[in-house]
């Protein structure tokens with residue numbers, strides 16, 4: 001069993017701005033597992049919002065991969081992996097994804113089938129395209145490029161929220177999902193914006209206020225005319241206890257909770273609390289996105305366009321047509337590299 005990893009520098013198609021930050025590049029870590037003559041892949045997309053970066057991820061990968069033994073293959077790896085280190089969720093996700101890829105290849109099954117996902121094998125699952133915070137001309141250009149998608153996800157929480165929405169509505173009537181990324185700093189601002197958005201064909205609001213404002217989030221849920229979805233407020237299952245009082249649903253991301261294994265459990269626990277389930281992502285290559293895609297049939301809403309926001313995806317295999325995702329019939333994750341991956345300077 002040989003593990004290796006390397007830096008994955010992903011170039012964004014457009015400068016990506018959300019409340020509080022802007023970027024042109026993302027640095028992820030690609031992990032490769034060679035075992036039993038099979039090559040498998042995983043990806044970590046560490047996010048500074050959760051105190052993780054490339055350096056901390058690389059540091060975690062050694063101890064995490066060391067606890068995986070040949071007899072852990074076939075789904076019995078999550079317990080040693082989760083208890084090997086505190087935190088380091090993106091690194092855990094990378095290892096977990098690679099092990100699932102391997103297991104699917106050994107079993108000669110696509111992951112969605114191995115996971116018993118309720119998918120008929122051929123239907124398109126509706127995606128939405130993300131529009132970052134931008135000037136009106138750029139927003140209009142991006143909305144026109146996204147017209148084949150069934151809905152738009154719009155980042156707000158900047159200084160021109162209403163201007164952006166009015167610009168979108170001047171060229172498109174597609175349903176809009178809002179993500180404020182904690183950008184509305186008070187409950188008064190949040191309710192004002194939500195009431196203005198409600199009659200404009202908006203489906204829900206993701207993370208309107210800072211996750212730490214628990215009492216204000218509860219106040220907002222009682223008054224909001226639109227459903228509220230927790231993203232930054234929910235990392236792992238242990239956060240679920242206070243979520244139902246403040247939100248109507250949760251955004252589950254493999255990079256926040258540590259991979260496919262804990263995401264399956266988190267989805268089930270959210271369902272038990274009657275919460276809606278959204279499946280989201282970071283900016284990731286097709287490796288990370290494919291891993292989440294195999295869980296897509298378990299979710300109410302999909303936000304899995306992270307690989308479509310980059311121009312140098314080193315992997316292929318994600319099948320998106322007219323804004324709909326078609327799950328792979330290939331074994332494991334169903335992705336393969338465009339070219340030879342070189343880990344020469346790594347691990």
Ligand code: MG
Nearest residue numbers: 179206207231
């Ligand atoms: Mg979000």
